[in-house]
Amino acid sequence: MKTTRDATDPTPLRRSICPVANTLDRIGDKWSLLLVRDMLAGKLTYGQFLESPEGIPTNILADRLKRLEQFGIITRSVYQERPVRYAYALTTQGKQLRVVLRAIADWGLENIGGTKKAIVPGSFTR
Amino acid sequence: MKTTRDATDPTPLRRSICPVANTLDRIGDKWSLLLVRDMLAGKLTYGQFLESPEGIPTNILADRLKRLEQFGIITRSVYQERPVRYAYALTTQGKQLRVVLRAIADWGLENIGGTKKAIVPGSFTR
Numbered sequence: 001m002k003t004t005r006d007a008t009d010p011t012p013l014r015r016s017i018c019p020v021a022n023t024l025d026r027i028g029d030k031w032s033l034l035l036v037r038d039m040l041a042g043k044l045t046y047g048q049f050l051e052s053p054e055g056i057p058t059n060i061l062a063d064r065l066k067r068l069e070q071f072g073i074i075t076r077s078v079y080q081e082r083p084v085r086y087a088y089a090l091t092t093q094g095k096q097l098r099v100v101l102r103a104i105a106d107w108g109l110e111n112i113g114g115t116k117k118a119i120v121p122g123s124f125t126r
Numbered sequence: 127m128k129t130t131r132d133a134t135d136p137t138p139l140r141r142s143i144c145p146v147a148n149t150l151d152r153i154g155d156k157w158s159l160l161l162v163r164d165m166l167a168g169k170l171t172y173g174q175f176l177e178s179p180e181g182i183p184t185n186i187l188a189d190r191l192k193r194l195e196q197f198g199i200i201t202r203s204v205y206q207e208r209p210v211r212y213a214y215a216l217t218t219q220g221k222q223l224r225v226v227l228r229a230i231a232d233w234g235l236e237n238i239g240g241t242k243k244a245i246v247p248g249s250f251t252r
Contacts, residue, residue, distance in 0.1 A: 016179035019234025019241035020163055020227060021156075026238075028156040030147075037146055053142035072237075093237045101146060103229040108145025111198075111219045112152075115145035 026071045031056055031064050033104070036090065036097050039074065044087040073097070152197045157182055157190050159230070162216065162223050165200065170213040
């Protein structure tokens, strides 16, 4: 018997009990971890994320911020009224992705020519 | 002036010099790292990858194996003639993704309920 699934439930359908598969269902794409990188580097706002050199499209930015919030990786708070503007911050579990980002950065630096350590001041990359 | 790009060149267009962005352009999806996981766990063949619990679709499997080979992360060799069958193995740089997988697995085990350490004997997950 199938269980009922709330249409607003952001939890991905579980592919397996593997922690790698479940993590990739949340942040396994080309953009989510770049936003985590930016937040670890001190970026807070929609406008700041748009300034990153990769040029994230606005529709993808909006989607990924919403997903990351639903998964409990970031939180959103109002920092300006009229017009309302939001600031984004990593939760404790979001900050724990620093280890993942460091491993990915180290692999890239070792194996992909032309990559460099830091692209913004205070970036996590070493 | 734009430089000419060989149609067979698998190198992604560079979004930035960030090592995270460049790595995600190669393995930033829901399946590539699961294949690396399977190879680290000793799986070698197309049929073995299909047996993994996540149920990778055959067209995605074929695409990801081809991409991983083009990026120098895996190699392919013939292990049977008539019909020809291939065995896949991680290169040195592919094996270095073990650190990335371990960080992702640790994050999942810590933050996603219901995930478990090992799904196949000899899996990298701790």
